[in-house]
Amino acid sequence: MSNLEDLYREIILDHYRSPRNRGELPTPPAHRVEGFNPLCGDDVVIFLDVRDGVLEDIKLTGRGCSISQSSSSLMSTVVKGKPLAQVQSTIDTFKELMTGHETSLSNDDEHDDELDLRTLGELAALQGVVKFPVRIKCATLAWNTLRQGLEELASS
Amino acid sequence: MATGQRVTSFSARRVRADVPQLTRVVNGRTITYLDTASSSLQPRAVxxxxxxxxxxxxxxxxxxxxxxxxxxxxxxxxxxxxxxxxxxxxxxxxxxxxxxxxxxxxxxxxxxxxxxxxxxxxxxxxxxxxxxxxxxxxxxxxxxxxxxxxxxxxxxxxxxxxxxxxxxxxxxxxxxxxxxxxxxxxxxxxxxxxxxxxxxxxxxxxxxxxxxxxxxxxxxxxxxxxxxxxxxxxxxxxxxxxxxxxxxxxxxxxxxxxxxxxxxxxxxxxxxxxxxxxxxxxxxxxxxxxxxxxxxxxxxxxLGMENVSAHERDLTQDALTRLELTFDGRVRVIGPLNTLDRGGVISLDVEGIHPHDVAQVLDQFGVCVRPGHHCAKPLMRRFGLAATARASFGPYSLKKDTDVLLEALEHTLKMFG
The missing domain is CATH 3.40.640.10 (Type I PLP-dependent aspartate aminotransferase-like (Major domain))
Incomplete structure (x- = not known):
C-alpha cells in the first residue's frame, strides 16, 4: 500500500479533515471566483481580498475529494498575506510540480528550482499525486481557479 | 427462448473462467471487477x-x-x-x-x-x-x-x-x-x-x-x-x-x-x-x-437470460443485506433496498467520503468501481449528491467479489474516518 500512502500523506488527510480558511468574504470588496471540474462534479469557490498588491485574505468553499479539498486548504495557507507576484510564482511552481518534471530536490545544480520548492512548504506533500495521473486535476482545481481570479482582478 | 435445458448449466464460475481479464493481478491482488454497468468484460468466445x-x-x-x-x-x-x-x-x-x-x-x-x-x-x-x-x-x-x-x-x-x-x-x-x-x-x-x-x-x-x-x-x-x-x-x-x-x-x-x-x-x-x-x-x-x-x-x-437475471438478483440481494449488516448505515445505498424490479447496480454514499477517494482506496484492493456522476447529473441533483461510488455485477460476478468490496470499504472508512 506504499503508493496509497504516498497519495494520502498525513498532512493531506489533516487538511481534508480540518480545512483552513474555509468560508466566505463579503463581495465587494472581496472578489468571488468559481472553478468547476466537469468530469467529477467537484467545485470550488474562492474569495479574494486584494489590497495594494497583496492578497490580504482568502476564503474557500466548495466540495470535492480529499485531494482537491486539502490542496485548496494548503494553497490558502501558503498564499494568504503574500504579495501578488509571489502568489503568482507559487502557482507556477505548484503547477510545475504537478507536471511531474520536478527533480530539483536531488539536483544541487538547479538552485532556482530548489528555492521555488522551499516556497511550497507543506505543499510538497502533494507530490505523490503525480503518480496518480487522474487525480492531478483534483489537486490543480483550486490553483487554476485562483489564477483565474487573479486574472479577472488584473483586468478589471 | 429455449432456456429449458440450459437452466442447470449456468455456472458463474464457468463464466468467470471464460473471461481472461478476470485473471489479471492489480496491486498484488487478482482483479475484482465491479464496473460492468460502465463496460462489461469479454469472454474468450467474443x-x-x-x-x-x-x-x-x-x-x-x-x-x-x-x-x-x-x-x-x-x-x-x-x-x-x-x-x-x-x-x-x-x-x-x-x-x-x-x-x-x-x-x-x-x-x-x-x-x-x-x-x-x-x-x-x-x-x-x-x-x-x-x-x-x-x-x-x-x-x-x-x-x-x-x-x-x-x-x-x-x-x-x-x-x-x-x-x-x-x-x-x-x-x-x-x-x-x-x-x-x-x-x-x-x-x-x-x-x-x-x-x-x-x-x-x-x-x-x-x-x-x-x-x-x-x-x-x-x-x-x-x-x-x-x-x-x-x-x-x-x-x-x-x-x-x-x-x-x-x-x-x-x-x-x-x-x-x-x-x-x-x-x-x-x-x-x-x-x-x-x-x-x-x-x-x-x-x-x-x-x-x-x-x-x-x-x-x-x-x-x-447462459440463458433467465439464469443471468436470477444469478444477479441473488448477488444483489446478498450485497444489499451485507452492506447493511456490516456498516450499519455508514455506507448508504442510493437506490432501492430490495431486489424487486431492481438490477445489479449498487451506488454507494460512503459516509460523506468523496467517491474518488473511495475508488482510489478500492483500487489498492484490485476492486474496480466507478466514481462520479455516471452521466446522470439531473438525478444526482435530485438527491443532492455530486457523485457516488458505483459497484455493478455481471454474469461472471461472484459473492466473493462482494467480500473484497466490503473489506476494501472497511479499510476506506478506517482511513478517512
Whole structure:
C-alpha cells in the first residue's frame, strides 16, 4: 500500500479533515471566483481580498475529494498575506510540480528550482499525486481557479 | 427462448473462467471487477470470434463478389439477425440498425425521427433518472424545432413517481425512458409505460443499455417502438450499438449520416437514399465489432437470460443485506433496498467520503468501481449528491467479489474516518 500512502500523506488527510480558511468574504470588496471540474462534479469557490498588491485574505468553499479539498486548504495557507507576484510564482511552481518534471530536490545544480520548492512548504506533500495521473486535476482545481481570479482582478 | 435445458448449466464460475481479464493481478491482488454497468468484460468466445474474423475473413461488406467479401457480408448480416432474435424483434433483421453505441442510437432517433416528426409544442417526456445520452439529444432538438422536454420525477424511494403520469403525458409525442437506471439500479415498468404512451398516441423509446444483458428483452411483448443498447455493456466489443425500431417507423425516417452504403443512387443533381436499415449505416460499418457482438449474443443465450437475471438478483440481494449488516448505515445505498424490479447496480454514499477517494482506496484492493456522476447529473441533483461510488455485477460476478468490496470499504472508512 506504499503508493496509497504516498497519495494520502498525513498532512493531506489533516487538511481534508480540518480545512483552513474555509468560508466566505463579503463581495465587494472581496472578489468571488468559481472553478468547476466537469468530469467529477467537484467545485470550488474562492474569495479574494486584494489590497495594494497583496492578497490580504482568502476564503474557500466548495466540495470535492480529499485531494482537491486539502490542496485548496494548503494553497490558502501558503498564499494568504503574500504579495501578488509571489502568489503568482507559487502557482507556477505548484503547477510545475504537478507536471511531474520536478527533480530539483536531488539536483544541487538547479538552485532556482530548489528555492521555488522551499516556497511550497507543506505543499510538497502533494507530490505523490503525480503518480496518480487522474487525480492531478483534483489537486490543480483550486490553483487554476485562483489564477483565474487573479486574472479577472488584473483586468478589471 | 429455449432456456429449458440450459437452466442447470449456468455456472458463474464457468463464466468467470471464460473471461481472461478476470485473471489479471492489480496491486498484488487478482482483479475484482465491479464496473460492468460502465463496460462489461469479454469472454474468450467474443475475443476469438473477432480475431478469427480479422485473421481469415476480413473484407469490406456489401461490395465485393469474391469469397471473403461474401463471408464478411454474411457475418455482418448474420449478426443483425442474431440481435433481432435476441430482443424478439417481430420484423427480424430488417428492424435492426447498427450504430456506434447507445448514445448514437438516441441521436439517430432525435435527429432523424424527431426532426422529421416533431415541431413546436410537441412534448418529449423523459425521466429524472435518464443518462445524458437520453437527455442532451432532446435538448439539441429543442433548439432547432421548439419541442418541449419534460421529466417524470423520481420519488424518495428511487422509483419513478407516476402519480401524475396522465398530466405529464399531455401533448407527448414520445416517451423516452430507461429500462434500468445506471445509477439506482431501478427497473422501470416498461409495459405499463408503453400502454400509457400509446393511449395518448405517443411512441415509446427505451434505453436498454443497462437492461439487455441482464434479463430477457422482448420488444414485442413490451410493445415498444424504439430500443437502444451498446455492444460493450453486453459482453461484446466497443464501437457497436443497436437501434431497434418497428419497420413502419423505420420506413418513415429520413437518413441520418450521409455517404457511401446508405444510397440507392447518387447523381450530379442529388441522391436517393437506400431503403431499409442500410439507409442509416453510411460508410464502412463496424464489421469485426458486429462479429464480436454476434458471439456475445450467442454466449448470453447459451447462459440463458433467465439464469443471468436470477444469478444477479441473488448477488444483489446478498450485497444489499451485507452492506447493511456490516456498516450499519455508514455506507448508504442510493437506490432501492430490495431486489424487486431492481438490477445489479449498487451506488454507494460512503459516509460523506468523496467517491474518488473511495475508488482510489478500492483500487489498492484490485476492486474496480466507478466514481462520479455516471452521466446522470439531473438525478444526482435530485438527491443532492455530486457523485457516488458505483459497484455493478455481471454474469461472471461472484459473492466473493462482494467480500473484497466490503473489506476494501472497511479499510476506506478506517482511513478517512
Amino acid at each position: 475475443i476469438e470470434a473477432m480475431s478469427r474474423y480479422y485473421e481469415l475473413r476480413h473484407a469490406n461488406v456489401h461490395r465485393g463478389v469474391y469469397q471473403t467479401a461474401n463471408e464478411a457480408t454474411e457475418a455482418y448480416e448474420g449478426s443483425r439477425a442474431s440481435v433481432a432474435n435476441f430482443i424478439h424483434a417481430p420484423g427480424g433483421a430488417a428492424e435492426v440498425v447498427f450504430t456506434k453505441n447507445t448514445t448514437e442510437s438516441f441521436n439517430l432517433i432525435a435527429k432523424s425521427w424527431g426532426a422529421a416528426n416533431l415541431g413546436p409544442g410537441d412534448v418529449v417526456l423523459l425521466s429524472e433518472m435518464e443518462h445524458h445520452a437520453n437527455i442532451v439529444p432532446w435538448f439539441q432538438l429543442r433548439e432547432t424545432t421548439g419541442i418541449e422536454v419534460r421529466f417524470i420525477p423520481v420519488s424518495d424511494d428511487f422509483r419513478l413517481d407516476l402519480s401524475h403520469l396522465d398530466e405529464l403525458l399531455r401533448g407527448v409525442r414520445l416517451l423516452s425512458i430507461t429500462g434500468m437506471s445506471n445509477v439506482l439500479g431501478t427497473r422501470n415498468p416498461l409495459k405499463e409505460l408503453a400502454g400509457a404512451a400509446h393511449r395518448v398516441g405517443a411512441l415509446i423509446a427505451v434505453d436498454g443499455a443497462q437492461s439487455v444483458a441482464h434479463g430477457t428483452t422482448d420488444v414485442a411483448e413490451l410493445d415498444l417502438d424504439f430500443l437502444t443498447f451498446s455492444g460493450h455493456k453486453m459482453l461484446g466489443p466497443t464501437g457497436i450499438g443497436v437501434l431497434w425500431t418497428r419497420e413502419e417507423i423505420l420506413d418513415d425516417m429520413p437518413p441520418f449520416l450521409g455517404g457511401g452504403g446508405m444510397i440507392a443512387d447518387v447523381r450530379t443533381d442529388g441522391y436517393t437514399p437506400a431503403r431499409g436499415v442500410t439507409r442509416f449505416e453510411a460508410g464502412t460499418p463496424p464489421i469485426a465489432e458486429a462479429v464480436g457482438l454476434n458471439a456475445a449474443v450467442r454466449y448470453l443465450e447459451g
